[in-house]
Amino acid sequence: MANVSGEMKAAAASPSPCDDCDIRDLAICGTLRLDEVRRLNSIMTSINFAAGDPVVDEGEPADFVYTLTAGAVRLYKLLADGRRSVTGFLFPGDFLGVSIRGNYGASAESITPVTMCRFQRTELERLMEEIPTLERRMFARATEELYLMQEQIVLLGRKSAAERVASFLRGLAERQEKRHLPANPVIVPMTRTDIADYLGLTTETVSRTITQFKSKGLISVESASRIRIVDNDQLDDLAEAV
Amino acid sequence: MANVSGEMKAAAASPSPCDDCDIRDLAICGTLRLDEVRRLNSIMTSINFAAGDPVVDEGEPADFVYTLTAGAVRLYKLLADGRRSVTGFLFPGDFLGVSIRGNYGASAESITPVTMCRFQRTELERLMEEIPTLERRMFARATEELYLMQEQIVLLGRKSAAERVASFLRGLAERQEKRHLPANPVIVPMTRTDIADYLGLTTETVSRTITQFKSKGLISVESASRIRIVDNDQLDDLAEAV
DNA sequence: CGGAGTTTTGATTACGTTCAAATCATGTGG
DNA sequence: CCACATGATTTGAACGTAATCAAAACTCCG
Numbered sequence: 001m002a003n004v005s006g007e008m009k010a011a012a013a014s015p016s017p018c019d020d021c022d023i024r025d026l027a028i029c030g031t032l033r034l035d036e037v038r039r040l041n042s043i044m045t046s047i048n049f050a051a052g053d054p055v056v057d058e059g060e061p062a063d064f065v066y067t068l069t070a071g072a073v074r075l076y077k078l079l080a081d082g083r084r085s086v087t088g089f090l091f092p093g094d095f096l097g098v099s100i101r102g103n104y105g106a107s108a109e110s111i112t113p114v115t116m117c118r119f120q121r122t123e124l125e126r127l128m129e130e131i132p133t134l135e136r137r138m139f140a141r142a143t144e145e146l147y148l149m150q151e152q153i154v155l156l157g158r159k160s161a162a163e164r165v166a167s168f169l170r171g172l173a174e175r176q177e178k179r180h181l182p183a184n185p186v187i188v189p190m191t192r193t194d195i196a197d198y199l200g201l202t203t204e205t206v207s208r209t210i211t212q213f214k215s216k217g218l219i220s221v222e223s224a225s226r227i228r229i230v231d232n233d234q235l236d237d238l239a240e241a242v
Numbered sequence: 243m244a245n246v247s248g249e250m251k252a253a254a255a256s257p258s259p260c261d262d263c264d265i266r267d268l269a270i271c272g273t274l275r276l277d278e279v280r281r282l283n284s285i286m287t288s289i290n291f292a293a294g295d296p297v298v299d300e301g302e303p304a305d306f307v308y309t310l311t312a313g314a315v316r317l318y319k320l321l322a323d324g325r326r327s328v329t330g331f332l333f334p335g336d337f338l339g340v341s342i343r344g345n346y347g348a349s350a351e352s353i354t355p356v357t358m359c360r361f362q363r364t365e366l367e368r369l370m371e372e373i374p375t376l377e378r379r380m381f382a383r384a385t386e387e388l389y390l391m392q393e394q395i396v397l398l399g400r401k402s403a404a405e406r407v408a409s410f411l412r413g414l415a416e417r418q419e420k421r422h423l424p425a426n427p428v429i430v431p432m433t434r435t436d437i438a439d440y441l442g443l444t445t446e447t448v449s450r451t452i453t454q455f456k457s458k459g460l461i462s463v464e465s466a467s468r469i470r471i472v473d474n475d476q477l478d479d480l481a482e483a484v
Numbered sequence: 485c486g487g488a489g490t491t492t493t494g495a496t497t498a499c500g501t502t503c504a505a506a507t508c509a510t511g512t513g514g
Numbered sequence: 515c516c517a518c519a520t521g522a523t524t525t526g527a528a529c530g531t532a533a534t535c536a537a538a539a540c541t542c543c544g
Contacts, residue, residue, distance in 0.1 A: 077396050081482075143343060156442060
């Protein structure tokens with residue numbers, strides 16, 4: 001269950017309701033002035049989720065914007081008959097709920113225990129009007145997201161199962177490096193079914209492909225959630241990096 | 243070949259270099275003041291393309307931002323071995339080249355004869371800083387685009403061939419209505435191969451699926467590029483509208 | 485008309501899915 | 515601390531959807 005810490009502290013006299021997350025780590029804060037960071041901080045609230053908790057539901061009014069500070073989250077959409085499409089995974093530093101449309105575009109669930117910082121949308125928007133740098137950074141984030149989605153469209157539209165899994169592993173490694181973590185081993189917090197729903201495949205095909213990579217010596221599977229990339233070049237070739 | 247009309251007129255004394263396109267039709271101009279519209283107009287240039295012309299190349303420096311005023315454009319990305327993924331189609335009112343990243347994320351080619359308005363990116367960005375409403379509208383556009391891309395990810399990841407083609411036809415009809423045109427017949431300016439590369443299928447499968455819809459009485463094919471939706475409800479069911 | 489490109493149709497193949505079951509982790513209670 | 519239960523992962527066999535290969539029919543311009 002979600003445990004909201006900030007709201008209680010806000011009721012107390014604390015001027016800074018978000019102690020659990022260091023705001024200076026957030027990607028949006030890059031070039032903000034100290035007073036601007038303080039104002040952003042003042043509208044933040046920290047929330048914890050246990051593994052598997054729902055965070056937001058597709059279609060609900062998007063009253064809050066979140067940034068992930070610890071853990072991993074899956075985004076997904078469901079078809080009427082229950083088929084699921086995982087549209088993305090969030091790691092620390094990523095945003096959730098940024099859109100001008102009034103409703104969340106996808107549901108979100110925690111994969112691991114998760115800590116997030118939450119902003120009331122209306123307050124964040126007011127702050128964005130006052131701090132143009134902030135708005136520009138959010139815009140930059142949105143276009144970065146557009147780029148990644150285009151890559152995913154190419155993957156889903158034209159890549160083979162092996163190419164999809166290779167691209168996926170390479171992508172996880174890249175994101176680890178961006179977060180200043182070692183690229184190896186790749187930490188895979190999501191299930192094979194999550195991966196399958198993300199890559200447009202079945203659990204079985206994902207599993208078989210990973211086994212195949214293992215026997216070809218491209219990777220070594222230390223555990224289901226720890227995969228070491230052994231032959232980076234060959235994996236990159238498979239991923240069809242353009 | 244691209245025919246640039248505005249630049250020549252700019253050399254002449256004309257204060258408004260973009261005569262071919264009425265700027266008030268552009269989606270971004272909704273709530274701008276008259277003087278703001280004038281300033282936007284002053285940095286615009288009109289360009290014409292013949293059918294099949296390249297407009298921008300993936301990876302090139304994104305020096306210009308375009309809006310389409312007449313015709314249709316396809317966006318695509320290529321894999322190293324030549325496989326193509328069409329990431330979207332543009333119709334009048336749509337933008338091309340909006341991103342903070344320095345380079346175009348996809349190539350663009352005209353499908354029909356096309357008229358576009360072109361902005362120097364640096365000038366548009368300067369104007370965006372001066373006119374916050376403009377920036378907010380561009381941001382809204384970007385988030386709208388994100389929503390559509392998520393829909394496409396669901397389509398490519400989890401829908402059958404028939405569902406994809408049904409969704410595609412429904413989408414074209416919707417966009418016609420948004421442009422205040424009749425929803426029927428659906429005008430299909432792109433080739434079957436374009437559609438296939440957009441839906442992650444082959445030309446043959448697209449063609450067979452359309453034939454199948456025709457024989458089921460869902461549509462009637464007036465010509466390859468004019469399709470009338472006969473049984474809207476059944477087509478919507480197939481499209482798995484959520 | 486003529487002819488190139490596009491679309492449609494047909495036959496076969498292949499990749500990934502589906503259905504089924506065994507094995508492996510993970511965490512819980514005795 | 516181990517036995518057990520539950521869910522995740524892996525492996526196996528058969529199947530089906532869409533791809534591939536091939537060719538005919540149709541469009542649409544010149």
